[in-house]
Amino acid sequence: MIRQFEQPHPYPGKLIIVEGIDGSGKSTQLQLLHRWLEGMDRPVFFTEWNSSRLVNEAIKRGKKKNLLTPMTFSVLHATDFADRLAHLIIPPLKAGMIVCADRYIYTAFSRDVVRGVDREWVRDMYGFAVRPDISMYFKVPIEVSLERILSGRPQLKFHEAGMDLNLSDDPVESFKLFQSRILNEYDLIANEYGLTVMDATLPITKQQENFRKVVAESLDSYDPRPMTRPRKRKVANV
Amino acid sequence: MSKARYIYGNGQPYLKPGELAGKLIVVEGTDGVGRSTQITEIKQWLEMNGHAVVTTGLSRSALLTKTIDQAKAGHTLNINTYCLLYVADFADRLEHEIIPSLRAGFVVIADRYIYTLIARAVVRGADPEWIRHVLGFALLPDAVFYLKISLENLIPRVINSERLYEHYWLEDSPEGLDYWEAGMDLRLGEDFYDSFLEYQRRKMLAFENMSKEYSFEVIPASRGFNQVNRLLKQGFLRILQK
16 A cells, blocks of 8 residues: 555544645635634644755755756655654644644645656655645636735746746746646646635635634544554564 | 666656667675675776776765765654655666766666665665655666675675774764664664664565566675676676677
């Protein structure tokens, strides 16, 4: 069984993840959910994609010197994820906490495949990942996301516009082409893994209301008692 | 000229290696078996015979050397993280060293290849099927020579006065029995000697299991340098004359 994320996890905690392209408003929605959970005195832990110290330096160096290829980019992010999963996601889940993750493996599935990496291979590589209890996909048209990003800052970032793919010399045009391919992948993924699709053009409060409803339902079966015994370690089978 | 073939699957869609004029020959075997010495000699011999040769090893890529060293110094690596760091490093070397050299018609001698990465991963408890698939994008070599040695014959090559001094007094000595090579992160025994024994035993078993799966050509490496060298050269000639 390579793809462990295809079956439910054995931990008492809950894993809530959000996905969506840049400017979909997913981070805002997750922050609001976080406040709400804290307000109910739930033990919550918040984590983001690409935030560990382990491979940050290699990724930065690689980007600067243009050493990164689609494959090394993909493996480095998986390495980073493996580190965060082991340190920041699984232990709180074992302790019975609610883990809120801003982006998860589906970000890699969409982005890496658009960059030309094999669809099945990237899923196998993330095979050790834990299946989320709730996956919210914030779906938004490209134009809306573009408008939201550009109203906050003057320019698109190199990688978010997919400039490394040489789709167009114009960052805005490149962004549209790149992100529409990402959207296509997300649609496949949402279908494949049953992500809950949220209409991210709705008013913020309405989206949050829907989000909280979904979470509240899942928390009905939530028993936050921590695991008090370690899981049996698998004996090495070479 | 031959088309690229892969360990598993069809490689990465964006990576189109095209026709590969060179040969990829792998030399595998545990530390202390004499791999590097043999490769140095074989390279000279091939060059004398007019072949352009490139050698490539593990954990030497520009992108990751520093990160791997830092991560190892911390000793808090989880097994999947550990494996993926080496996969990233290997992917980098495959794209920037191995494929370009093969395209240009070089003989690429790999001083260890994905098989060592698989062995290290599984003895540390990684899912054997998982690590094989993750490394599936690797090019299928033209030959894999496995320098096989018994534990009994390996021990005096690794544990001798020269090496012991070197590793006790010099912190970053390049070869041999360091913390990771003795599998000390696995705490397999009360001291590095016991740990080394158990670690090598497990690794040898892993190699044994891969031997058929990946058609290794086994070279008995307990013999002296010259005998091993002669067998290796015969093998290289056979591949190069194809």
